Amino acid sequence: MSVIHDPLSEEATSRIIRAAVAASSPLEIRGGGTRTLSAGGAGHDILSSASLSGIVAYNPAEMTMTAKSGTPLDDVEAALSECRQMLSFEPLDVRALLGTGGIPTIGGVFATNASGPRRFVAGAARDSLLGVRFVNGSGEIVKAGGRVMKNVTGLDLAKLMAGSFGTLAFMTEVTFRLLPVPETALTVVVSDLNDAQAAAAMATAMSMSVEVSGAAHLPESVRGRFLGGRLADGAATVLRLEGLSASVSVRAEKLTAAMASFGPVGTLDPADTAQLWREIRDVHAFADGTARPVWRISVAPTAGHQLVAALRLETGVDAFYDWQGGLVWLRMEADPEAELVRRYIKALGGGHATLLRAAADVMAATQVTQPQGEAIEALNARIKEKFDPAGIFAGNVATGARY
C-alpha cells in the first residue's frame, strides 16, 4: 500500500523528500488527483498538496494573486469573480473526459499547463505564471520569479515548472497574473462548413481587427454534443468576441458580414456563449464515459484539418478543433495508432500529440507523450537531474509524464 504524505508546510515537505531520498523510495506528486486514473498509480508513495491550501495575497489593482499550490481552483475563481477578474487562459477541467474524480487545484493547473480556448490569443498557463516556490528533489526550498508582470532577472525557472507534471519539484506556492472579466461575450456561428472551409474562415476571422478570443470548429459528427444539441444543423464554426458591450456588437456586425461569404451565420447570446466555450474547453464531445483513446494534438492552425483528413483515410477517427484549428481533439474508434498519428504530424510540419485517455493497459503500452529526439531528451534529462538528482519524483505514471 502506498503512503500518502500530506505536509502542512514547506519545511515538512522538505523532511519528507529528504527521507524518501534516504530510503530510495520514489514519490508521486499529486495535486487534486484529477488526472489519476487508478488510485496509487505505480504503487509509489504520494506527496500531496492537499493541506497546502489558501490564498496568500490578492491585490486586484495589481492584477496578481499568490496562492498555496493545493488551493482548490474553485476557491481561486470564487475570489476572483468577486472582483470581476479571471485566469485568462481558461484552465480545462479533465474530469469528465477522463472519468476521474478529485478537485482541481491551482498548483495542478500550472503543473499541467492546463490551458483552454483563449490560449491562442492570451497565452497559456505558463504565460500567466509569474513566480513559484517549490521544494526540489534535494529537499531545498527555492523561489523563482516574483510577483511583478515584467521580470527578466535571471533564468525564468517558473516557465520550467509550468507543464513539468511533478517531475522536477513539488510546487508549494504560485503567483500569477489576472485579467478583468470582459463585460460581455457573444459567439458568431458559421454553419455547415467542411473542415477545410472552416480553416479558411477562421484564418480570415483572425486576420481582421475584431479581436476574436475563441475560434473552434465543431464538425457535424460532434455538433450535437454541444449546447444540448441547440446549435444549428450541420457543422458549426464558432468565433467568440469579448469586451465592452458597444464594441462587441460593432465587431460582431463586421465579423458577421465577412463570414457571410463562407456560409449561413448566426449568433449565440452571452449565456450560451459561456456554456459553449466551457464545453469546448473541457472536451465535452468526447466525455462519453468510454475509454476510447483521445489524443490532444497541437499543430499549426492550418495543419489541423489536413491531419484529420489524412488519418480518416486509414483509420476510424472523430475530431474537433480549437485554437483556430491548431488544437485537435482526436478520438480513435479503436487503437491509439500512435505511430500513424505522429508520422502525419511530422509530415504536416510538426507539432505534438499526447495520449490523454485510453484503457490502462493501452496507456501502458503506448508512448503517450511526444518523443523529442536525442539532443532534446538529453537536455531534459540533465535538467531533471539538476532539480532532482536522486530521481525521487517519479512523475505521474498514469499520465505518462516522465522526463
Place this chain on the structure above:
Amino acid sequence: MEQIGFLPPKAAVLARRDEIVGDLLDLLPEGCLVHEPRELVPFETDAFVSYRRVPLAVALPETTAQVAAVMKYCHRYGIPVVPRGAGTSLAGGAIPQEDAVVIGLSKMSRIIDIDYANRTATVQAGVTNLAISDAVSPDGYFYAPDPSSQLACTIGGNIGMNSGGAHCLKYGVTTNNLLGVKMVLVDGTVIELGGKALDAPGLDLLGIVCGSEGQLGIVTEATVRLIAKPEGARPVLFGFDSSEDAGACVADIIGAGIIPVAIEFMDRPAISICEAFAGAGYPDDVEALLIVEVEGSETEMDDMLRAIIEIARRHGVKVVKESQSATQAALIWKGRKSAFGATGRVADYICMDGTVPLSQLPHVLRGTAEIIERHGLRVANVFHAGDGNMHPLILFNANDPEDAARAEQAGNEILKLCVDVGGCLTGEHGVGIEKRDLMRHQYAEVDLNQQMAVRAAFDPQWILNPSKVFPLEGRPAA
C-alpha cells in the same frame, strides 16, 4: 568608472590567439571573421558604454551551420563565446572579454517565411525587431514587442533579454510572442524548439531559453507570433500636479478592469527634456504626465477613453489632451519615444530598469528622489507605469569619475529599493554585468544555485557569455 569585474581572461586561450584566428578563418567564408585589432574596437562594448573589453575575434557567420562550427570549435578548446545581436544592451549583455570569440548575427538578417494563415513569421536571429513589423504592416499585421531600440535591436537579442516595450501591457513581452527557435547548443548541436504549433511537448525549454542572456546557446532562427493590427489606436495625455496622483490614477485604471495597450509615465525633468527635444506640446506646468493609449474600433476607443478620463478627473487631473488626428497622436508618442536620446543630449545617464508592484509606485518614486538627492545627482523618470517597470535615468558627468561612481551607487540603491518592496532588479533590460552583483539581493543562495545548476545543464564548462548574470563568486565548479 570601473567597478564591475569580469572573469580573468584564460591565459591559455590568449596565448593561442593567432592559432585560433587561423582556425576560425578556415571555418568561415571570407569576410566573416574580424580579427585586426583596429577593426575589433567597434565590438568592445554595447549601449552600457562605461565598460569595454576588446574581444579576441568576432565571427560574423552567415548560416546556422557556420555558427555551429564556431561553437563546436570553441567548446573543444574552452574558448569563451559572447553572442551579439545589434549591441544595444543597456546592461552590458553583449560586452565581450579579451579571451572571447564574439558571434555576431548581423549577417543573418533574412526573413525566411511569413505565414498569414497561421499568423507566424520565421526569421533569422539578426533581423531587427522593427523589420518584422515593417514587412507585415502592409498586410495589416504587426509583431507586438516594441523595445525603444526597435529600429536597431535584433530579434536574437530580444530573445536573449526577453525584451518588452511600451505596448506589452496588452500583448506581453517576447516570451509571450515567441513560438519557436532554432538554436545552437554549446557543443555545436543544432536543435529546434517549438514551431508553428502553439505549445511544445516536454519541459518548456523555449521558456527557459528566452531571457537567458546568451548563456544557454545561440538562437539563429525564430518563429514569432503575428497579430492583426487594431483598427485604430489613440493616445490621451494627462498632466498631474503630483506623481502620487498620477500613480494612483494608474492603479485605478487597472483596478477598474480597463487594460489600455500602454500607460507611460514621465516626471517633470523628463517632460522638460523631451519637450525641449521633440516639441511634442507637453504641458510645462505639471509634475507628472501620463500617456494612456487605447486601441480598437472608434466606438471602443471612445468608450474606453471616456471611462479613463473620468478616472483621471477623480484624481484631480490638471491637463487632458486628447489626440484629434494621427499627426497629434504621433507627436504625443514622439516625445516619449525620444526620451533616452533627448536625455543623452543633456547629460550622461544610466538607465535603471527595476519593476515594482503597482501599489508601490508612489513610494518608490519618493524613495528614488531621496536617494538621488542624497548623492547630489539629478534624475528623470520615464517608464511603463501600467506594469510597474520603472526607468529612472540618473544624470551624471562621465568625465568625473567620482560623479560616475555616485551614479552607479545611487542606481544600486534604487534597484535594492525595488526588490525590497516586492519587485525585481530588471523588467526588460536584463542583468548583464550591470546588475549581476545585485543578484544576491533578490535571490537567496539556494535560489541562485538552482538557476546556475540549470545553466550548467546547458553549458557545463561555463563558456557561454560567462561574465554575465551570475555573481562571479560562488559559481559551481566546471
